[in-house]
Amino acid sequence: MSSSILQILNGHVQVAFEALDLPVELGRVVVGSKGDAPFQCNGALAAAKIAKKSPRDIAASVVEKLAGNPDIESAEIGGPGFINLVPAAHVLKARANGLAQSEMTGARPADKIQKFVVDFGGPNVAKPMHVGHLRSSVIGDSLQRLLRFRGHSVVSDIHLGDWGLQMGHLITELQEEQPDLMYFDKDIVDGYPAEPPVTIDDLARLYPLASGKAKEDAERMQRSRTATAELQGGRAGYRALLDHFIKVSIAALKTDFGALGVYFDLWKGEAAVDPLIGPMVEKFKQDGFTEESEGALIIRVDEETDKKELPPLILISRAGAALYATTDLATIQDRRDSINPDTILYVVDFGQSSHFEQVYRAAGKTGLFPREGLEHIKFGTVNGKDGKRFRTRAGGVMRLSDLLSQANEAAASRLSEAGLAKDMDAEERAEVARMVGLAAIKFSDLQNVRTTNYIFDLERFTSFEGKTGPYLLYASVRIKSLLRKADNLGVELGEICPDSEAEKKLVLTLDSFNRALAQAEAKRMPHILCEHVYNLAQAFSKFYADCPVLASDIADDVKSSRLALAELTLRQLILGLGILGIETPERM
C-alpha cells in the first residue's frame, strides 16, 4: 500500500524543518486553500517567533532545502510565509496506480482496533417512527458501517423503549377500552393466548390518547404509574401484555427499518435488563453509592468543579419504579458482561445531554464502566421552517413511512419527466426510484454537521440536483455505463497517467479518502465522508466533461488510463456511499 501524497510531502517538509532546527511538527503539510497548489505548509509563520526570523525568511530556507527534491514539482512562498507545494507528476501517477490496485481504494484500517457497541434508533414501543427518528437511524447506521469498515468490531443495538411509563399508559388505556380481557384479572397468572389483543395501529392510537389524558388528569396519571410499577413488579397479566406489545412493535419496526436499509445486531430493549436491576441496585446500596432523598433512591453525581448544578440520578422513584437512568445503567452492565466493549456510543439527540452525563458519571463512580468509554453522540433536532421542532400542518409529527413514500414518488416522477429509464421494466423503475429517493433522504440528513439543528424541508429531501444523494448516484451510474460500453468495445483498464488538470484533481481527491474516513471516525461525524464523496463526484463530473474516454480519436493507452481512473473512482464512490448506507443502482 503506497503512502498518500500528503504523507509523502509531509515527510519531506518535516525533514526540511528538522534540518533547520525547527520543531518537526511545524512542518505539517495540509490541503491548500488558495491558488493552484494542492498542498501547503503554514509552519514558517508559527516558527517565526521561535527562530526570531521573519516568516518569509524561514519559508525561503525551507524552500531551499526542498529544491531539487524529485517528489516536489514546485515549492513557492506565498503571502506572509505560506509554502505552497505541488507534487511531482510521478508521485501523482504512482499514487493513482497504487490506489487502483488497492481493493479498498486507499482506505486503511484504524491504528487501534476497538470493540464498540453502537446504541441508536431507540424507538419506543407503540410510537410509530417519525422524522425525528431519521437522524438517529441514519447517523447511527452510518457510524456502525464506518467503524466496521475501519476494522473495528461493532455490535449495534436498537435499544427499544419498552419499559417505562408508556407501558403503563398502554396497559391502562387498553383496560379502559377492553376491561374484560383476561390480562387484567389478577387471579389469572398464565394460559394467555398467543395471539396479541392489539395491532400496531391500536398501539399507535392508545398511547397518545393515554398520554394526553394523563397530562390533564392527575388521577389518570397515577393509574399509569401504578400499572408501570406493577408491571415492573412482575404482575403476570401485564407481563404477558408487554410481550405482545413488544412483539407487535418489533414486527412493525423491522418493516420501517428495513425500508430505510438500517439493520441492528441486537433488538434488545429496556425490559430485557429488568432482572439485572434488583441486584445492581442492591450492590450500589451496599457499596454506599446511594442515598434516600424525598422518598426516592438516588446517586449523587455532582462534582466540585461543576458550574451547573447537576441533579442526582434517580435510581428508584418514590413509587418504587425503575426509571430511564436505571435501565440505562443496567444496560451498561449487561453490555459489559455479555459483550465487553471498549466504547459504547449513544446516538441520541442533544436534548438528553444531562441525562447521559448523569448516567455516565454514575457508571464511572460506581465502577460499572469507565466514564471515558461512554460517549454521547449527540445530534440536533429536526426543526420546521419556523425553527421549532418539526410538525406537520395537522400539528403531529410526520411519519417516517410517509416521508419515504413521498421521496419515492418524487423520484419516480423525476424519472419519467427526464425521460430516463424508458427501457426499464416497471419493476426496475420502481427499484431505481426507491434507491434514488432513499439516497436523497439519507444524504440530505447526513451531510449536515451532526451536532447542529437543521430545518426540515421536504423539497430538500426530494431534490435531485446539486449536492444531493441522486447526484452521487448519477456519477456512479455514468461510470457503470462507461464500463459496460468499454467492455463491448474491448477497451481494457491500463496504467493511469494523469495528464490534464481534471485528471490530476480527480487523483488528488481519490488520494484523500483515507483521511476523510479517519477524520469521520475520530469525530464520529459522517458529514465529513459526505463531503468527500461529493467532492469525488464533482471531480469526476469535471473529468467526464473534459476527458473523453472512449471517443475514436483517443489513443488506446489514454483510453485505458482514463478508463482505469473512472473504474477506481467508481469503486471508491461505492465504498463511500456504502458507508453512508446508500445503495447504487446499475443505471438510472
Add this chain to the structure above:
RNA sequence: GGUUCCGUAGCUCAACCGGAUAGAGCACCUGCCUUCUAAGCAGGGGGUUGUAGGUUCAAGUCCUACCGGAAUCACCA
C-alpha cells in the same frame, strides 16, 4: 433565572490542532447535448461571519459582555 449548544450569501449548509482573497448547493443571469447518461459541465452577480471589545504576526474559529434562537433544569422516555 442557571447551564449547554447555536447565530456565516436571499434560502439551506461547509470551512480539517487559529492561517492567504470565508467555500458549496438551491434560487437568479449567460454559455455548452449530430460522439461515453444535461439528475451534468463552464462562467457571472450575491458577505462588515449577530453586535461591541480583547488575545495574536494572523480570528468565522480562542476569551469577555451584550442581542437573538434552541435545548435542559430530580421522580416521563
